[in-house]
Amino acid sequence: MPTTREREPARPAKFSARGVMAFFGDKRVLHGIDLDIPAGEVTAIIGPSGCGKSTFIRCLNRMHELIPGARFEGTIELDGSSIYGREIDPVLLRRRAGMVFQKPNPFPTMSIRDNVLAGLRLTGSLDKTRAEEVVEFALKSSALWDEVKDRLKQPGIGLSGGQQQRLCIARALAVEPEVLLMDEPCSSLDPVATARIEDLIHELKSRYTIAIVTHNMQQAARVSGRTAFFLQGELVEVGATDRIFTAPTDSRTEDYITGKFG
Amino acid sequence: MSDATVRSTKTRRGAGLGERAIELFLGACGVLSLFTTAGIIAVLAFETWAFFREVPLSAFFFDTEWTPLFADKHFGIWPLLAGTFLTSAIAIVLALPAGLLAAIYLSEFASARMRRVLKPALELLAGVPTLVYGYFALVLVTPLLQRVIPDLSGFNALSSGICIGIMIIPMISSLSEDAIYAVPNTLREGAYALGAGRLATIFRVVLPAAASGIAAALILAVSRAVGETMIVAIAAGQQPRLTLDPRVPIETMTAYIVQVSMGDTPADTLEYRTIFAVAAMLFVVTFAMNLVSHRLARRFRVAST
Numbered sequence: 102m103p104t105t106r107e108r109e110p111a112r113p114a115k116f117s118a119r120g121v122m123a124f125f126g127d128k129r130v131l132h133g134i135d136l137d138i139p140a141g142e143v144t145a146i147i148g149p150s151g152c153g154k155s156t157f158i159r160c161l162n163r164m165h166e167l168i169p170g171a172r173f174e175g176t177i178e179l180d181g182s183s184i185y186g187r188e189i190d191p192v193l194l195r196r197r198a199g200m201v202f203q204k205p206n207p208f209p210t211m212s213i214r215d216n217v218l219a220g221l222r223l224t225g226s227l228d229k230t231r232a233e234e235v236v237e238f239a240l241k242s243s244a245l246w247d248e249v250k251d252r253l254k255q256p257g258i259g260l261s262g263g264q265q266q267r268l269c270i271a272r273a274l275a276v277e278p279e280v281l282l283m284d285e286p287c288s289s290l291d292p293v294a295t296a297r298i299e300d301l302i303h304e305l306k307s308r309y310t311i312a313i314v315t316h317n318m319q320q321a322a323r324v325s326g327r328t329a330f331f332l333q334g335e336l337v338e339v340g341a342t343d344r345i346f347t348a349p350t351d352s353r354t355e356d357y358i359t360g361k362f363g
Numbered sequence: 364m365s366d367a368t369v370r371s372t373k374t375r376r377g378a379g380l381g382e383r384a385i386e387l388f389l390g391a392c393g394v395l396s397l398f399t400t401a402g403i404i405a406v407l408a409f410e411t412w413a414f415f416r417e418v419p420l421s422a423f424f425f426d427t428e429w430t431p432l433f434a435d436k437h438f439g440i441w442p443l444l445a446g447t448f449l450t451s452a453i454a455i456v457l458a459l460p461a462g463l464l465a466a467i468y469l470s471e472f473a474s475a476r477m478r479r480v481l482k483p484a485l486e487l488l489a490g491v492p493t494l495v496y497g498y499f500a501l502v503l504v505t506p507l508l509q510r511v512i513p514d515l516s517g518f519n520a521l522s523s524g525i526c527i528g529i530m531i532i533p534m535i536s537s538l539s540e541d542a543i544y545a546v547p548n549t550l551r552e553g554a555y556a557l558g559a560g561r562l563a564t565i566f567r568v569v570l571p572a573a574a575s576g577i578a579a580a581l582i583l584a585v586s587r588a589v590g591e592t593m594i595v596a597i598a599a600g601q602q603p604r605l606t607l608d609p610r611v612p613i614e615t616m617t618a619y620i621v622q623v624s625m626g627d628t629p630a631d632t633l634e635y636r637t638i639f640a641v642a643a644m645l646f647v648v649t650f651a652m653n654l655v656s657h658r659l660a661r662r663f664r665v666a667s668t
């Protein structure tokens with residue numbers, strides 16, 4: 102493939118994954134993924150259900166290993182240093198790479214405000230004098246401030262689904278991560294709420310490196326600069342999003358984006 | 364062919380009859396248990412009413428002595444209430460942390476193999492006859508404690524409370540474990556993804572989310588402790604005394620009821636009726652706690668969906 106070189110991202114890699122293999126017990130579900138997530142850009146990961154998208158991004162913040170029997174092989178570097186080294190504390194890594202899940206999961210016993218502050222509290226790093234500032238910053242960054250600023254003391258689960266998901270984004274942003282990993286963040290939301298999250302991703306991409314898993318190809322096309330296509334635990338193709346959607350080099354990518362399967 | 368048809372309808376009708384019979388039988392069982400409960404409440408109410416026609420309510424609630432079997436009769440419920448409170452409080456102070464830690468260990472730390480061994484072992488504690496706990500308190504726990512606390516009486520609230528506590532640990536641990544287990548995993552993941560450690564996740568996210576279930580477990584355990592009879596009848600002393608000192612002999616409401624109903628107090632006397640008044644009191648206390656527990660459990664079910 103003579104053209105691959107010129108399609109390499111111009112930006113430096115935030116995450117750099119090489120030979121990533123992930124296992125659940127004896128079952129291998131990722132078969133050696135080489136993929137860079139460039140800094141300051143949105144990378145979409147697409148592919149049919151069960152192809153290993155979630156598993157891959159859960160390797161990036163070492164959430165994969167929390168599942169009993171789950172195992173990881175390969176290397177992943179963040180800003181050039183390995184995140185799987187023996188001296189690395191996964192807890193510290195997770196503060197650098199926040200995660201937003203498929204279903205909004207605000208903490209049910211906490212108010213909106215406490216949800217935003219949960220990360221700082223749980224890690225014992227909340228500076229009380231800065232609490233109000235952090236809450237306002239995180240809720241403004243997640244475009245939720247105007248809707249909730251008068252009811253910060255009310256429970257987070259009282260919000261609508263889309264608001265809950267933005268609250269979860271605020272919660273992730275409050276710990277000042279460098280990367281946001283989003284695993285199908287809109288899959289449980291209606292089109293209006295989805296559009297709001299997509300707008301939000303556009304606003305956030307100048308400040309954070311974002312990796313978003315989606316099975317919605319229109320969404321990948323709308324929000325991302327680069328797209329990676331996964332199939333059955335392999336990375337089939339990665340490149341600029343408009344190139345992937347207009348001129349895929351692999352016939353399997355073409356079949357997928359034209360809706361022949363998946 | 365017609366033969367077969369007839370036979371099949373016959374068997375079907377036969378099965379229908381059998382089913383009807385079973386249905387009727389089960390229905391009768393349900394009605395019977397309803398009548399039993401109603402009957403108990405009716406007898407209780409009737410006898411309590413009879414009691415309060417002779418003893419004014421004020422004597423029951425404002426006197427500080429309980430001596431209905433003596434010549435100088437006093438009918439103040441407080442000594443018995445204090446005894447029940449004391450043994451139950453000791454039991455809960457012991458059983459709540461122990462049961463909760465067991466539940467946390469079982470649900471968040473133990474391997475599947477460990478769980479398979481530990482859970483039934485723990486539940487065995489609940490299956491030990493309370494008579495055994497009673498003698499355990501009297502002949503083992505009290506002498507042992509007397510080495511540390513020299514002025515501990517041979518009969519006392521402390522060792523009964525401890526043994527009631529041991530008895531209700533499995534109840535607290537197994538119900539709390541259910542509540543903790545019902546906390547959706549997505550909450551744990553949310554906490555870990557924020558960089559929370561394991562302990563912070565358990566104590567600040569999982570336990571609060573399970574709190575109403577745990578509270579329901581606690582209240583059921585309290586009403587079990589309040590209702591415990593045999594242990595206190597054997598090891599606590601049968602001496603109604605208005606005190607919160609765990610070292611001296613006391614008497615609980617349940618122990619008093621046993622004392623009178625097993626003794627030679629003639630029925631249809633005022634002395635005999637006291638046990639119904641005490642039982643009514645006990646009933647009110649445990650019933651109120653069960654109500655609260657149901658409320659909490661319902662809220663907990665709603666919260667976890």
Ligand SMILES: Nc1ncnc2c1ncn2[C@@H]1O[C@H](COP(=O)(O)OP(=O)(O)O)[C@@H](O)[C@H]1O
Nearest residue numbers: 125130148149150151152153154155156157168
């Ligand atoms: N907890 C688990 N235990 C065992 N297998 C799992 C688990 N989670 C996912 N898998 C398997 O791993 C593969 C990849 O899953 P996943 O990464 O969730 O796919 P995707 O997010 O692309 O839909 C699937 O075959 C799935 O069945």
Ligand SMILES: [Mg+2]
Nearest residue numbers: 154155156284
């Ligand atoms: Mg997935």
